[in-house]
Structure formats: C-alpha cells, structure tokens
Amino acid sequence: MADVAERAGVSTSTVSRTLRGLSTVSPEVRARVEEAARELNFAVSRQAASLVTGRTGTMAVLVPTLDSWFMGAALSSLAPLLRAAGMELNVYMIADLAERTSFFERLPARRNADALLVFCFDLTDEETTRLDNLGMPVIYVSQHVEGRPSVYVDDVVGARRATRHLINLGHRRIAFAHTANVRGFSFSSRERLLGYQQALTEAGIPLDDDLVVATPPRDKRGTTQAVGNLLSLREPPTAVFAEQDELAASVISTLRTVQIQVPERVSVLGFDDQLMAEWLDLSTVAQSPSDMGRAAAELALELISDSEADRGRHIVLPTHLIPRGTTAPPPAPLGEREANGPAQGRNA
Amino acid sequence: MADVAERAGVSTSTVSRTLRGLSTVSPEVRARVEEAARELNFAVSRQAASLVTGRTGTMAVLVPTLDSWFMGAALSSLAPLLRAAGMELNVYMIADLAERTSFFERLPARRNADALLVFCFDLTDEETTRLDNLGMPVIYVSQHVEGRPSVYVDDVVGARRATRHLINLGHRRIAFAHTANVRGFSFSSRERLLGYQQALTEAGIPLDDDLVVATPPRDKRGTTQAVGNLLSLREPPTAVFAEQDELAASVISTLRTVQIQVPERVSVLGFDDQLMAEWLDLSTVAQSPSDMGRAAAELALELISDSEADRGRHIVLPTHLIPRGTTAPPPAPLGEREANGPAQGRNA
DNA sequence: GTGAAAGCGCTAACAG
DNA sequence: CTGTTAGCGCTTTCAC
Numbered sequence: 001m002a003d004v005a006e007r008a009g010v011s012t013s014t015v016s017r018t019l020r021g022l023s024t025v026s027p028e029v030r031a032r033v034e035e036a037a038r039e040l041n042f043a044v045s046r047q048a049a050s051l052v053t054g055r056t057g058t059m060a061v062l063v064p065t066l067d068s069w070f071m072g073a074a075l076s077s078l079a080p081l082l083r084a085a086g087m088e089l090n091v092y093m094i095a096d097l098a099e100r101t102s103f104f105e106r107l108p109a110r111r112n113a114d115a116l117l118v119f120c121f122d123l124t125d126e127e128t129t130r131l132d133n134l135g136m137p138v139i140y141v142s143q144h145v146e147g148r149p150s151v152y153v154d155d156v157v158g159a160r161r162a163t164r165h166l167i168n169l170g171h172r173r174i175a176f177a178h179t180a181n182v183r184g185f186s187f188s189s190r191e192r193l194l195g196y197q198q199a200l201t202e203a204g205i206p207l208d209d210d211l212v213v214a215t216p217p218r219d220k221r222g223t224t225q226a227v228g229n230l231l232s233l234r235e236p237p238t239a240v241f242a243e244q245d246e247l248a249a250s251v252i253s254t255l256r257t258v259q260i261q262v263p264e265r266v267s268v269l270g271f272d273d274q275l276m277a278e279w280l281d282l283s284t285v286a287q288s289p290s291d292m293g294r295a296a297a298e299l300a301l302e303l304i305s306d307s308e309a310d311r312g313r314h315i316v317l318p319t320h321l322i323p324r325g326t327t328a329p330p331p332a333p334l335g336e337r338e339a340n341g342p343a344q345g346r347n348a
Numbered sequence: 349m350a351d352v353a354e355r356a357g358v359s360t361s362t363v364s365r366t367l368r369g370l371s372t373v374s375p376e377v378r379a380r381v382e383e384a385a386r387e388l389n390f391a392v393s394r395q396a397a398s399l400v401t402g403r404t405g406t407m408a409v410l411v412p413t414l415d416s417w418f419m420g421a422a423l424s425s426l427a428p429l430l431r432a433a434g435m436e437l438n439v440y441m442i443a444d445l446a447e448r449t450s451f452f453e454r455l456p457a458r459r460n461a462d463a464l465l466v467f468c469f470d471l472t473d474e475e476t477t478r479l480d481n482l483g484m485p486v487i488y489v490s491q492h493v494e495g496r497p498s499v500y501v502d503d504v505v506g507a508r509r510a511t512r513h514l515i516n517l518g519h520r521r522i523a524f525a526h527t528a529n530v531r532g533f534s535f536s537s538r539e540r541l542l543g544y545q546q547a548l549t550e551a552g553i554p555l556d557d558d559l560v561v562a563t564p565p566r567d568k569r570g571t572t573q574a575v576g577n578l579l580s581l582r583e584p585p586t587a588v589f590a591e592q593d594e595l596a597a598s599v600i601s602t603l604r605t606v607q608i609q610v611p612e613r614v615s616v617l618g619f620d621d622q623l624m625a626e627w628l629d630l631s632t633v634a635q636s637p638s639d640m641g642r643a644a645a646e647l648a649l650e651l652i653s654d655s656e657a658d659r660g661r662h663i664v665l666p667t668h669l670i671p672r673g674t675t676a677p678p679p680a681p682l683g684e685r686e687a688n689g690p691a692q693g694r695n696a
Numbered sequence: 697g698t699g700a701a702a703g704c705g706c707t708a709a710c711a712g
Numbered sequence: 713c714t715g716t717t718a719g720c721g722c723t724t725t726c727a728c
Contacts, residue, residue: 001705002705010714010715011715011716012705012706012707012715013707013714013716014713014714016706016708017707017713024713025713026713026714029714041455041458043454043455043456043458043459043460044705044706045459045705045706046395046459047394047395047396047398047399047459047460047705047706048395048399048705048706048720049705049706049707050395050706051393051399051704051706051707051720051721052705052707052719052720053706053707053708056395058438065420066414066419066420066423066424066427067417067420067421067423067424071420072413072414072415072416072419072420073415075414075441076413076414076415076441076443079439079441080441080443080447088438088440088456088460089438089439089440089441090406090436090438090439091423091427091437091439092436093423093427093428093431093437095427095428099428099431106391107389107391108391108436111391111393111394111395111721112391112393112395218623246623249624249627250627275594276597276624278568278601279598279600279601281601349721349722358698358699359698360699360721360722360723361700361723362697362698362699364722364723364724365697365698365723372697372698373698374698377697377698392721392722393720393721393722395721395722396704396720396721396723397721397722397723398704398722399704399705399706399721399722400703400721400722400723400724401704401723401724402704459705
C-alpha cells in the first residue's frame with residue numbers, strides 16, 4: 001500500500017480511504033490512486049485490514065459434506081450473495097466424528113470469520129452452547145435450534161403430506177426408508193420419520209416397525225437388503241416413502257431389477273425434488289436448498305451488521321408435494337384380483 | 349494471547365512457540381500454557397499470524413459452480429487433506445462472465461491465500477498470465493495449461509475410447525451431444541468432441557455436423573429439441589454419445605418418452621460415471637474427480653512448501669470405459685429387417 | 697529455554 | 713479533503 005501511496009503521491013491513509021470507497025476523497029486524487037493501484041496490481045490484504053477492523057470479511061460454513069445435491073445447491077445460491085457483500089466463503093467440512101470432535105474443541109473459526117452457517121447437523125446441546133460462545137452470529141440451516149437463528153423447511157409437515165398422498169391413493173402398508181443415521185449427521189431424517197408416523201396415526205393405520213428400514217447412504221447393496229426385508233414381510237408394503245430422492249431412485253432401481261413394476265405393484269415417493277426426480281418421473285416432496293442458502297446468507301449478513309437484530313428468528317420455508325409417475329393406487333389384493341380380473345379394471 | 353501469557357505466567361513469545369508446537373519449550377511450561385489456552389478458549393488469529401509470517405494458511409479454489417457432481421466430489425476429497433495440513437478452504441465461485449471479469453481484474457485471492465486451485469475453466473491466455481503474477485502457486489484442475497501445474501484426465505482419449513466402443517458395436521451414425529458452452533466455462537466439452545471426431549475419422553466414418561448437437565445445461569426442453577433434431581434427420585443416429593452422464597440421462601428420458609427403446613433402437617453412452625449411471629444402468633466413461641481433488645491438493649501443498657518444485661508438472665489420471673446396459677449393437681437396417689424378420693433374430 | 701522489542705500492512709482517530 | 717500517528721495480535725530476531 002505504501003508503494004501505491006508513493007506512486008500516487010499521497011499518504012497511505014488516502015489510499016486506504018480510496019480503496020474502501022469512502023466518499024471523503026477528491027475525485028482527482030481518487031483517480032490517481034486507483035490507477036496506481038491497478039498498475040501495481042495491488043490488492044488489500046484482508047489479513048492486515050481485519051487485524052485493525054476486527055472484521056474478517058469472511059463467512060464460514062460448517063457442512064457435513066460437499067458432494068450432495070443439497071449442499072451444492074445451497075452453497076451455489078449463497079455464494080453470489082456473499083460476493084455481492086464483498087465477503088469470502090470459508091468452508092469447514094466435517095466428515096466424521098473425529099473431525100467433529102476436533103472442530104468443536106478447537107473452534108478454528110473463532111476470530112477467523114464474521115459469522116458461521118451450520119448446515120444439517122444434529123447438534124448436541126453441548127455443541128450448540130459451544131457455538132454460542134464463538135463470538136460471532138451462528139445461523140442454523142436445515143435444522144432448528146431453540147432460541148437461535150434458524151432457516152429450514154418443516155420436514156415433519158412435508159413428510160406428513162407425502163404420506164397422506166399415499167394414504168389418499170389407497171395405500172395402507174406404507175414403508176419408510178431412510179439413510180442410516182451416521183450419528184448426529186442427519187437432522188432431517190428423524191423429522192421426516194416423525195411426519196410419516198403422524199400421518200399414519202391420523203389415518204388410523206397402526207405403526208409397524210418392520211416397515212421402517214434403514215440403509216447406509218449411497219450404498220446399492222444396503223438398499224437391496226432393505227428392499228429385500230420389505231419384500232419378504234408377511235404383508236409387504238404397497239408403497240415406499242424414501243426420505244430422499246437418491247434413496248428413492250435406488251429403491252426403484254432395485255424393484256425394477258426384480259421385475260416389480262413401479263408404480264403398478266409398488267409406489268415410490270421421494271423427498272427433495274432433485275433434477276433426477278424429473279428424469280425418473282419420481283413423485284416427491286420439493287424443498288429448495290437454494291432458497292435456504294439465500295435466506296441464511298441474508299440473515300447472516302443482517303446479524304453481522306446489526307447486532308441488535310433478533311437472534312432467535314426462525315425462517316421456515318415451504319415444501320410442496322409433486323405428484324409424478326411413481327405413485328399410483330395400490331394393486332387390488334390378491335384375492336380380489338383373482339375374483340375380478342386384472343387390477344387395472346377395478347375402479348372402472 | 350496476552351491473556352494466555354499472563355495466566356500461564358510467561359511471555360507471549362512462549363505462548364506463541366507453544367501453540368505452534370515448537371520444541372524449544374520445556375514440558376512443564378508447555379503444559380501450563382496449553383491449559384491456560386484451553387481455559388480461555390483461545391484460538392490464534394490467523395489474520396495476525398499471517399501478517400507476520402506472510403502465509404495465510406488458506407487454500408483458495410476457483411470454481412464455476414458448486415452444485416455439480418464433479419465439484420462436489422472434488423472438493424469433498426480435497427477438504428480432508430487441507431484439514432490435515434492445517435489449512436482452510438476458501439471458495440471463489442464464479443458463475444457468470446461479469447463475475448469472471450471482476451475476479452480477474454481484482455484478483456481478490458492475492459495475498460489472501462497460499463495457493464489457488466483453478467477448476468474447469470477454459471481460460472484465455474490473458475487470464476492465465478494474470479494468474480502467473482498472483483504471487484502464489486496456481487494449480488489447474490480438470491484442464492491442462494502449458495507450462496503450469498495441471499491435474500486432469502485425458503478427455504480426448506476417454507472420448508475416443510467411448511466412441512470406439514460404439515463403433516465396435518456396429519454403429520456408424522453416432523451423435524455427439526454436449527452442453528452448450530457458456531463461453532469459456534467448459535474445458536472438457538471441447539476435448540471430448542475432439543476425441544469423438546478422432547475415433548470416427550480413424551474408423552473411416554465421415555464427420556457430420558448434423559450429428560453434433562448442443563443443449564443448455566440441465567435444460568429438459570433443450571435436450572428435447574436437440575434429440576428432436578437428431579430424430580428428424582434424414583438418416584438419424586443409432587447411438588448418442590453424451591458428453592456428461594446428466595445429459596445422457598436426459599437424452600434417455602427423452603427417447604423413452606417417445607417410445608424409442610434404449611438400447612434396442614438407440615444406444616446412449618455417457619461420461620463421468622456418477623452414482624446415477626449405476627441406477628440407470630448407463631454405459632459410460634468413468635473419471636474420478638475425487639482423485640483429481642486429492643492430487644491437486646497434494647500438488648498444491650508441495651508447491652507451497654517447496655518453492656523449488658517443478659512448476660510445470662502435469663498429472664494425468666486415467667479414464668475407464670464402463671459398459672452397461674444402454675449400449676448395444678444397432679438395430680438392423682430397415683430394409684434387412686423387413687426381409688429377414690425381427691432384428692432380434694439377425695445374429696442368431 | 698525464555699523474554700524484550702521490532703514490525704508485518706493496514707485502519708482509525710485526530711490534526712490540520 | 714488529506715497527512716500523522718498509534719496500534720490491531722501475532723511472530724521473529726536477538727539477547728540473556
């Protein structure tokens with residue numbers, strides 16, 4: 001910066017003021033400084049600046065993974081907002097319990113960011129408390145934490161609607177497939193199960209633990225086994241509500257492999273409405289991680305600039321049921337089919 | 349840090365030495381300092397540290413998007429390496445030309461990172477030169493730049509292999525579908541087209557521009573139109589090589605919508621080997637963005653710590669053809685089928 | 697093995 | 713409107 005000052009024939013203060021866009025610089029001096037800066041390829045060191053301002057110009061995000069549809073969409077929509085606000089994006093990815101422990105022990109974000117966005121974790125009270133003392137606004141995304149700023153969709157309601165859709169179609173044996181919860185790494189899964197259970201109970205359908213199956217994430221074999229468990233039940237389900245589109249896709253693929261038609265024999269319903277849902281003509285519950293990312297970024301920027309702002313605000317975004325081709329009425333029971341001909345004609 | 353020093357009854361120098369793990373601290377003092385630091389929840393300010401060391405402890409990555417399979421996988425595999433090296437991950441996402449221009453003009457990463465990983469961009473010479481003067485190692489990922497460290501797969505070879513697979517199956521009318529190149533935002537696309545063309549030429553099959561179609565990324569309508577163009581040709585293709593799995597999925601979905609069986613009537617081949625390729629039983633060319641991310645991170649760390657290291661090194665990772673269920677021999681020509689009965693029986 | 701002191705590059709009063 | 717000055721919190725000589 002001294003170089004720029006010298007070249008422009010002014011003091012470093014003036015260079016600093018110019019580069020920060022303060023209006024208290026005369027136009028001609030501003031022009032000289034800007035040119036000098038350009039010629040010297042000068043860029044302000046955020047490090048040095050933050051040392052004195054106390055602000056880092058960085059937004060930190062804590063994520064369980066980066067290779068998921070959800071995180072990709074959320075971060076992609078969040079990034080332009082940060083850029084517009086002149087902030088950088090610092091990603092802390094925590095993939096396992098060891099990294100998690102060390103993160104919460106050392107809290108490396110401390111003093112190195114102006115706000116933290118925590119995505120998708122199922123945090124313990126202790127962890128939440130630890131974050132309270134981080135010295136910066138912490139926003140919870142895709143999860144709600146009592147008394148802290150949160151942005152999420154109502155997974156319970158979404159899952160309840162989804163299940164009701166299946167019930168309305170006439171299904172009574174409805175399975176719920178979820179990804180095995182790597183401890184504390186999936187907040188929504190639990191909530192969606194709850195919604196599923198609520199819908200069944202409301203409809204007077206008894207809960208059956210055998211209909212709830214888990215599979216490790218992105219594991220073809222796991223899905224095959226889970227589906228196998230369902231198919232070998234005394235009274236197998238006529239519909240499967242998968243907690244995520246990816247899982248739904250895997251379930252469909254498994255069913256079709258064994259010649260079980262979807263939706264004629266078994267209906268499958270997802271959650272997310274990823275791009276692939278359209279390709280697969282998958283019925284699903286839509287949520288928008290992009291909207292969540294944006295809302296979270298806006299909230300964070302607000303909390304950074306206005307320390308008076310409401311620190312307990314919850315932003316709840318909507319979900320929508322998108323009925324497509326993988327859900328249909330259940331086939332007629334075996335007895336009736338034999339008596340009345342093909343199930344197709346039952347409702348004609 | 350002064351607080352920690354006081355609490356531990358030592359000077360800040362000693363605290364600094366302790367926290368950085370230097371061995372010139374006596375065990376008992378070290379213990380005292382560490383406890384004081386823990387009690388005070390102290391975390392070193394990277395900002396202040398970097399001001400004097402000149403190193404920021406940050407790796408910057410420049411990416412065109414975050415919501416793609418490729419970037420997700422690459423960043424997910426890269427993150428643990430950085431974490432192990434005690435570095436943070438700073439993401440610059442550039443989504444359009446305006447952001448791109450401003451990034452290269454201002455180069456905000458200057459002095460705010462120790463190395464820069466540039467992903468997937470089709471850079472101009474001017475941009476490359478600009479990065480040369482960034483004052484930190486710049487590693488190009490999923491693209492090669494003459495004389496600069498690069499990590500990539502050989503898209504030309506991969507695409508040639510893919511095309512050859514189709515030729516070997518008996519196809520002669522082979523289409524190439526690629527995503528419309530938003531100017532300068534897709535390096536691989538061009539290379540894959542080249543490989544496709546080479547394979548055809550080697551096999552003595554004339555190139556036909558009508559067989560090369562483009563569609564905006566992730567645009568169902570665009571795909572429908574592109575496929576429509578192919579189907580309405582005087583001599584339509586019997587195989588489509590899609591430059592990405594996602595595009596292949598979209599093509600298959602379009603074809604099936606109009607009752608054109610895959611692979612009986614038209615074969616479809618992808619590139620990437622995403623998870624969805626398995627669900628769709630999609631034949632494809634596998635590449636590993638995870639390996640690329642890891643290799644890039646390792647290379648970057650090496651270049652940071654060893655300024656003598658070879659700055660022109662290229663790391664080329666392999667691709668593999670994964671034949672699955674969406675590629676098959678072409679149907680017998682119409683004339684022959686009429687003469688000889690169903691195509692199925694032709695080779696019996 | 698430890699402390700004192702200088703200074704990294706910048707911003708924020710405060711004068712002028 | 714601009715310059716001078718004093719740190720921000722750390723690391724790094726250099727003494728001891």
